Amino acid sequence: MSGPLASLKVLDFSTLLPGPFASLMLADMGAEVLRIESPTRMDLLRVLPPHDRGTSAGHAYLNRNKRSLALDLKQPEALEIVRALVTGYDIVLEQFRPGVMERLGLGYEALKAINPRLIYVSITGYGQTGPYKDRAGHDINYLALAGLASHTGRQGSGPLPLGVQLADVGGGSLHAVVGLLAAVIARQQSGVGQYLDVSMTDCSFSLNAMAGAGYLACGVEPGWEKHALNGGSFYDYYRSRDGRWMSVGSLEPAFMQQLCMALGRPELAAWGLDPERQPALKQALQVEFETRSFDELCVLFAELDACVEPVLSFAEAAEHPQLKARELVSQVPRGDGSTQAQLACPLKFSEGLPAPRHMGVAVGAHSDEVLAQLGLSAQRIAELRHAKVVG
CATH class of the missing domain: 3.40.50.10540 (Crotonobetainyl-coa:carnitine coa-transferase; domain 1)
Known part of the structure; x- marks a missing residue:
């Protein structure tokens, strides 16, 4: 070969x-x-x-x-x-x-x-x-x-x-x-x-792909936590009760509904696409994540297709079944x-x-x-x- x-x-x-x-x-x-x-x-x-x-x-x-x-x-x-x-x-x-x-x-x-x-x-x-x-x-x-x-x-x-x-x-x-x-x-x-x-x-x-396109075509200057993909929305990282982190990328309504149902807060799903409610939504999600340990959150989302994944150390990533399967x-x-x-x-x-x-x-x-x-x-x-x- x-x-x-x-x-x-x-x-x-x-x-x-x-x-x-x-x-x-x-x-x-x-x-x-x-x-x-x-x-x-x-x-x-x-x-x-x-x-x-x-x-x-x-x-x-x-x-x-x-x-x-x-x-x-x-x-x-x-x-x-x-x-x-x-x-x-x-x-x-x-x-x-x-x-x-x-x-x-x-x-x-x-x-x-x-x-x-x-x-x-x-x-x-x-x-x-x-x-x-x-x-x-x-x-x-x-x-x-x-x-x-x-x-x-x-x-x-x-x-x-x-x-x-x-x-x-x-x-x-x-x-x-x-x-x-x-x-x-x-x-x-x-x-x-x-x-x-x-x-x-x-x-x-x-590499400024999305943010740069928005500025050059529309004059929208990107900034820290100013747009949906850099912390300006609920698309972000959330701390667990024991100080570890989970990533939440549940942008589409179907994923958002699964996220909120899993956390016992189905009413929050309607806030996902509302720019005005993003700060309140992030705060509510953080409260829910902090009531659970990292292991509990991993189990909770393991079988859900909600675009929620744990933040792994490199050692954990190297042993993750998906990455091991990909050799x-x-x-x-x-x-x-x-x-x-x-x-x-x-x-x-x-x-x-x-x-x-x-x-x-x-x-x-x-x-x-x-x-x-x-x-x-x-x-x-x-x-x-x-x-x-x-x-």
């Missing part, structure tokens, strides 16, 4: 989360991914806790199924190796600030001259153009500038720091994969590749005969996906192998190692 992307070969120059998550998706679907890493400037993800047997769990997950070639790109010999690789690889993924790859002589125009079919993807915080293109940033900054934080939070406490990196993954990684695969389809027709400029801020801005945890080989539990690829193909081959490897773990495949002799590889061109 080779996977639907087995024909793609990717040179991945990215670090941390956005690029590696994108190339993880490609590798899980069968693409051959070769990471180009610095032998002296470590990807900080490698030291991010927690650690399993001395290895960062995050790195082991995000870099599974990928090979690693350690090159010092400041040395001419290393650049020649990259140019040689580009003749056999058809996708480049990079995450440096704008202009870095060009200064190295590895920009799109330079590499396209070697391989016209090359698809070149750059993921940055703000894109390749505009006044912020050279500005530093992180996930929280991109969400702030994209307007998402202005309507994700509570009026009394302000914006919420999310538990997931929405701009990095939802903005950068997923959009990069979609754009890259679209470019692959276009190449099948034209025979030539193209350059893809992915800005995490741009993509985060587009969302995979056992990935470490290389010593044992395995590490990791998040599985969530995509389900009728012809299946290849089994995970290995978790993230040490810097340069495949350097000798890759260089030998390029035709370099053992003596030449040793010379490059001695000169610290290769790690």
Whole structure:
């Protein structure tokens, strides 16, 4: 089983989360991914806790199924190796600030001259153009500038720091994969590749889907707890008697009726679609939820199709029967005969996906192998190692 992307070969120059998550998706679907890493400037993800047997769990997950070639790109010999690789690889993924790859002589125009079919993807915080293109940033900054934080939070406490990196993954990684695969389809027709400029801020801005559409077309400015889906209605979280939480998404009348019947307050169902009664409805629902324990509420709604579900810890979610049935945890080989539990690829193909081959490897773990495949002799590889061109 080779996977639907087995024909793609990717040179991945990215670090941390956005690029590696994108190339993880490609590798899980069968693409051959070769990471180009610095032998002296470590990807900080490698030291991010927690650690399993001395290895960062995050790195082991995000870099599974990928090979690693350690090159010092400041040395001419290393650049020649990259140019040689580009003749056999058809996708480049990079995450440096704008202009870095060009200064190295590895920009799109330079590499396209070697391989016209090359698809070149750059993921940055703000894109390749505009006044912020050279500005530093992180996930929280991109969400702030994209307007998402202005309507994700509570009026009394302000914006919420999310538990997931929405701009990095939802903005950068997923959009990069979609754009890259679209470019692959276009190449099948034209025979030539193209350059893809992915800005995490741009993509985060587009995630304003409902709220943004309302403002641009109607001038309705979103704000904290101002519309139906961000806390401005009964669609919200409710605390149980013992301090845990339940999610209520009973927007449709049929679901609302089941919710209110289960709580012994059928008269509240008529309030669900009345904007003026939302504060009173939320207060009434909170009172009812707080009379019951979390376990009691789980039992109460387990057999009802009312769009009410418990807020689970990650440990509980991993053991939930629905997620277990979907096989969302995979056992990935470490290389010593044992395995590490990791998040599985969530995509389900009728012809299946290849089994995970290995978790993230040490810097340069495949350097000798890759260089030998390029035709370099053992003596030449040793010379490059001695000169610290290769790690």
